Amino acid sequence: MSKTVLKVFLADDDSDDRTFFSDALREIPIQTKISEFNNGVDLMASLLADDTQKPDVIFLDLKMPMMDGFECLADIRDLEKYADTPVIIYSTSYHPKEITRLNEMGASLYLHKPSSYNQLKTLLHKCLRYVDNSEYSKPEKEFVISI
Template identity: 40%
Template structure:
């Protein structure tokens, strides 16, 4: 069962993690955001706790040790995790990355924003408080 008001951000950039968490807290303080520094760590977190089912997984594409696409494939192969929506969160706006990600099972694709207000606008569609109450 998915845990309301939780998300997992898998991203190797600590600054991007902080900006993401700040934007998220500004739009909905009830959301708990877990972070992992790469795909290997993210999968370990998801697989080590059988009760951990975040509402969303936000996944960077370009990371060391395991790319976001490889991590996405592993998530979708795991029957327990396959139903969790995975949103690619990347600096890449390459149409091939977008189409490949969707083909591999990503539910959405978000290009990283240069302003926190733009990021908040995007995150509101996932974590809007009124939407959570419905």
């Protein structure tokens, strides 16, 4: 693994989902430091702040109030500083047209929220293995990560 500690940003309006995610993240064999955001507006405010350390990966819920995942992704990709930062969509929604649109918009991966804790740990580990190398590259054929 190339990085000592991966900086992970998570934007999700559901506090239970954030807790589930954070707990699972602590149990995988990749060291991480997570910053959680209740919505896309707070995430973007942090990304635009001068003192924010650039995250290694951003997990972005699709269905959030005020600013949804589509809007956040578009804004993130418009910022030169974050043009190469992996953005992984993390959602219960699973609509092929939306997934295709997200891929075209520059999302790195689409993680379909699993129903079990063990599945989440497995999927997070898989996603972070893509990110935890010196030069991130999107998998050739795999965009949707699910069980």
